[in-house]
Amino acid sequence: MAQENKLITLENITKKYGGQVVLDDLNLYIRENEFLTLLGPSGCGKTTTLRIIGGFETPDTGRVIFDGQDITNLPPNKRQLNTVFQKYALFTHMTIAENIAFGLKIKKKSKQYIQDKIDYALKLVNLDGFGKRMPDSLSGGQQQRIAIARAIVNEPKVLLLDEPLGALDLKLRQDMQYELIRLKNELGITFVYVTHDQEEALTMSDTIMVMNQGYIQQIGSPEMIYNEPKNAFVADFIGESNIIGATMIQDRLVEILGAKFACVDEGFGTNQPVDVVIRPEDVDLVEPEQGTIQGVVTSLIFKGVHYEMEVEANGFTWLVHSTDLSPVGKQVGIKVDPFDIQIMNKPESEDEEAVGINE
Amino acid sequence: MNKREGRLAKQNKLRQLLLSSPYVLWSIGFIILPLVMVVYYGLTSRDGGGFTLENLKLIWEPTHRATLILSVQLSVISTILCLLIAYPLALALRSLRLKSNGFVILLFMLPMWMNFLLRTIAWQNILEKNGVINMLLSAVGLPKLNIINTPTAIVLGMVYDFLPFMIIPIYNVLSKIGDDVIQAAADLGANYFQILWRVILPLSKPGIVSGLTMVFVPSLTTFVISDILGGGNILLIGKVIEQKFKMANDWNAGCGLSLVLMVFIFICMAIVQKYDKDSEGTSVW
CATH class of the missing domain: 1.10.3720.10 (MetI-like)
Incomplete structure (x- = not known):
């Protein structure tokens, strides 16, 4: 597990491009040996954050602390971290072995050392014997693994990955996710990973930082982010969800669409308007008389592992995932276990809704 | 290959030939012919027209x-x-x-x-x-x-x-x-x-x-x-x-x-x- 040792700290980072604020007073620390994922839609500032850590961008204000030292103005070639780029960025005029050796030759390591490192790295990424080939002759997945090998032979303390699987097809992407987890465990270094793919983030990360419009929305473990989203943006972005306006009647009791549901949340006050998040797989379809509210199934799609159904009930279309089939037109009851109801404060103004500061 | 395919292939070939003919003619008239002439003059003597390497030796x-x-x-x-x-x-x-x-x-x-x-x-x-x-x-x-x-x-x-x-x-x-x-x-x-x-x-x-x-x-x-x-x-x-x-x-x-x-x-x-x-x-x- 991640140690409590802060390796990188970002302090009050602000970045503007031509008047547009990309990052606004961002604070973040990254622990040693952590797999941190920066997750968010395009334009949320996740890549800019990564590039500031990598040294390719300088923040307008704020500091970057690496291992106790201020590296805000240090150029990339002086930083003890390496980056894996989205489009691999391999040197097409060099062989695979030369690509991997690039950083080591710059550092003037001995021939033997470099050769050992090349062999080791190629084995690590399962591309043994590819050393003499040119990058163009490799598939996208293979090229990306070479890009990773080229970065890790330099023994960085931190590996920055900028949507490294973005250009790969689904099957390959899934394989590479496991590959990356294995690599991370074998190398024992810190990974900072940028993606817009929530499934990728949930699969690999120790910690996920959800960003939107230059602000951090929520930081936490994948379980926490998924089960206890802090606001509607996070709930909506991570997985599918039913987000419903509701009223918190008292501690542990919430009124959703006119019906009272038991829940486990406390401290929201009495008769307060709130948002509730209920995951589709947490909605149980039962006989009408057993449900808290009643509705009718309006659509049914087979998704492989489960069925996806839409249930019209009390004026809201509920998204339901279940392995049990309920045919279209069937009258059903809806039941939700108390701990599956996640209560969130409503944003107080339009502005806050946009940036998601609703604590 | 059936008959229809055969006819299509033939048509394609004809079309290719037709479309490329201006370029072929251009190449022959303005590249190959002048080159041949340069080679011819270069390798023949001025008075008789017989083959010689004298011009190159110049x-x-x-x-x-x-x-x-x-x-x-x-x-x-x-x-x-x-x-x-x-x-x-x-x-x-x-x-x-x-x-x-x-x-x-x-x-x-x-x-x-x-x-x-x-x-x-x-x-x-x-x-x-x-x-x-x-x-x-x-x-x-x-x-x-x-x-x-x-x-x-x-x-x-x-x-x-x-x-x-x-x-x-x-x-x-x-x-x-x-x-x-x-x-x-x-x-x-x-x-x-x-x-x-x-x-x-x-x-x-x-x-x-x-x-x-x-x-x-x-x-x-x-x-x-x-x-x-x-x-x-x-x-x-x-x-x-x-x-x-x-x-x-x-x-x-x-x-x-x-x-x-x-x-x-x-x-x-x-x-x-x-x-x-x-x-x-x-x-x-």
Whole structure:
């Protein structure tokens, strides 16, 4: 597990491009040996954050602390971290072995050392014997693994990955996710990973930082982010969800669409308007008389592992995932276990809704 | 293959033939035929028309040999100067990250649209004994320079006239190198000089090779520049060939010398390209 040792700290980072604020007073620390994922839609500032850590961008204000030292103005070639780029960025005029050796030759390591490192790295990424080939002759997945090998032979303390699987097809992407987890465990270094793919983030990360419009929305473990989203943006972005306006009647009791549901949340006050998040797989379809509210199934799609159904009930279309089939037109009851109801404060103004500061 | 497919294939072939015929005719009429004529004249004697190598051997005459050597010297110097000027310029242009490439191309094409002779004559006026440079020099009390009618003037003219041919191919390859590749090199610890030497330079080699070709060949064969800026004092191989045709009316000798020059250029280019291929993929450093 991640140690409590802060390796990188970002302090009050602000970045503007031509008047547009990309990052606004961002604070973040990254622990040693952590797999941190920066997750968010395009334009949320996740890549800019990564590039500031990598040294390719300088923040307008704020500091970057690496291992106790201020590296805000240090150029990339002086930083003890390496980056894996989205489009691999391999040197097409060099062989695979030369690509991997690039950083080591710059550092003037001995021939033997470099050769050992090349062999080791190629084995690590399962591309043994590819050393003499040119990058163009490799598939996208293979090229990306070479890009990773080229970065890790330099023994960085931190590996920055900028949507490294973005250009790969689904099957390959899934394989590479496991590959990356294995690599991370074998190398024992810190990974900072940028993606817009929530499934990728949930699969690999120790910690996920959800960003939107230059602000951090929520930081936490994948379980926490998924089960206890802090606001509607996070709930909506991570997985599918039913987000419903509701009223918190008292501690542990919430009124959703006119019906009272038991829940486990406390401290929201009495008769307060709130948002509730209920995951589709947490909605149980039962006989009408057993449900808290009643509705009718309006659509049914087979998704492989489960069925996806839409249930019209009390004026809201509920998204339901279940392995049990309920045919279209069937009258059903809806039941939700108390701990599956996640209560969130409503944003107080339009502005806050946009940036998601609703604590 | 059934009948229908067979007929379709036949139609396709016919269409291909029809569509390509203008280009085939063009190539035959304006490339192959003239080449055949040059080879024919070059390899036959002037009086009888029989086969001979005399026209080719002309190049070995001391005066012609000296002319060829001087021509090669001047064009090599011009080509190298062009490269030295064009490469940093193209690098600077790349780092400007101009949105439209068209503007840059225009910038360097614009002087080329001006008449070639006009540009060269303009240089003559600038370099003359009582030209712009010497007027400025004497105005501030400095001794006059004697540039016109020297090899320096010819090199200057060649560099000025052929520089765009070097800049454009180099700029083209440079602008295709992704920023992420350069950032990757920086990320792996390379400083600017190392990035330039180990990544940008090798990646831009195709542009350099094509620039070298496009400057070296016209420099070696030009006679207008040496005529105007060399004042007839300095004889280059292009001028010699021109004289064979025009003054001596000896087409056979002119074609013979042209052939030798062609083969010479061909060999030069083959060497450059071979070096380019050889170094590809192997350890340059």
